[in-house]
Amino acid sequence: MRHRFLAVPAVLLSHDLAVVARLADRVLVMRDGVVLENGGTATLLSAPDHPYTKELLTAVPSAATRGRRLAEVGHIRPAEPVGEPVIEARGLRKRYGKQTVVADVDLTVRRGEIVGLVGESGSGKTSVAQLLFGLVAPTSGTVTFEGAPWSGVPERRRRSRRRRLQLISQDPLSSFDPRWTVRRIVAEALPRGVPVEPLLDRVGLGPDVLDRHPRQLSGGQRQRVAIARALAPRPILIICDEPVSALDVSVQAQVLDLLADIRATDGTALLFISHDLGVVHHLADRVLVMKDGAVVESGPVDEVFHQPSHDYTRALLDAVPTLETPVGRNR
Structure with a gap:
């Protein structure tokens, strides 16, 4: 037929x-x-x-725009990381029944460094974030935070150090209490009596949002509130799990510049998890590429993206649509 x-x-x-x-x-x-x-x-x-x-x-984030935009916000890509390790994972593995979602992952993020973690949906990126943050326990392997054991430690022993490790998620709305105003969301993480306004100003939000609830904000505003909330405890490391994937390109660029400024100003390390290779190339110093729960390639971001050694990395890069290569019919 x-x-x-x-x-x-x-x-x-x-x-x-x-x-x-x-x-x-x-x-x-x-x-x-x-x-x-x-x-x-x-x-x-x-x-x-x-x-x-x-x-x-x-x-639009890309290698071409990266140098100019990051120079504008003082983001200087170091030749090699010089700070001490903030968080280290060795032989990290996670199984759910017969399924292995993280397979023997080694990962280090140093002070003041931005590390990208990329891969397609289901590659294990978010599972790694959950293991590093201590939301779930590894089946095997270890996580060390600021030189002290982090995995396999009772939560009561980690609680005093949790302020040093913060998370920015893809959907901050789901992590906010919808009954709380922006003022209360951010103030909760600040020492008593410290005003909220300077922190909101730093992330580009004015006092007009203080008494609004999360649902009354735009996506970009909510993400900025999430960044302010993460910065409030003065962390040494922020894990960013797809923090700009739902934003339009102009707001996305503003958030990326803000994260670069945070690293440049505070020396805060970032683990930036994304499926968007252009965004990671724009921001990160080093990158790890994940497939089926394992890291298949890692190294300086320019080296990995310009001279990939693994077939999977090459396939990911070849699949990225660009403004320079339109393939529609009527041009």
Whole structure:
């Protein structure tokens, strides 16, 4: 039997301009409910007319934009990490029944370093984050935090050190108490009597959000509140689990610049977990690539991304859509 495939019109709604470049024939750029620009994909993305479109294109994280944007916020990529290890995992393994979700992972994050952890969905990235944060216990292997045992230690012995290790999740809304205002969410992590306003100002939020609840904020504002909450205890390490994946590119760029500034100003180490290779290349010093629970490649981010040694890393990089390689039909 012979099959016929019909060309079905489709409308793609996305904040990922690289995906739009790869798939779309025409593009409409919207802001505040208004179409600002409309045209063929190649023409519009290569020579936009509207300042907002130009702003969006400039904000797309990539190797090309990384150097300029990070230099603007004082982010200097060290040739080699010079700080002492903040957190170390050795032979980390986690099994649920017969399924191994983390397989013999070795990982070190040093003071003032940004380490990227990448891989497709289901590769084990978030499971590693849970093990490092101490939310679940490893089946085998060890985690050491600031030179002292972290895994296999009763929570009552870790509690006094927990302020030194913070987490920023993909969906901060689910981690906030919906009954609390922004003021209370951030103040909870500050010493009694310390005002909230300077910390909110640092993450680009004004006093007008203090008495709002999380659901009254935009996605970018909620993520900034989550960053302020994570900074309040003055941690030595922040684990960032897909913190910008749900944000549009302009807000995403602002959050990435903010995280880079935190490292440059405070010397805070970051473990940045993402499936977006462009974002990791933009921000990280070193990168670990995970597949099926195991780290298949690691090293300085430029070395791994420009000269990958593992077939899986090459496949990931080849699959990344870029603004420079549109493949739609009507160009």
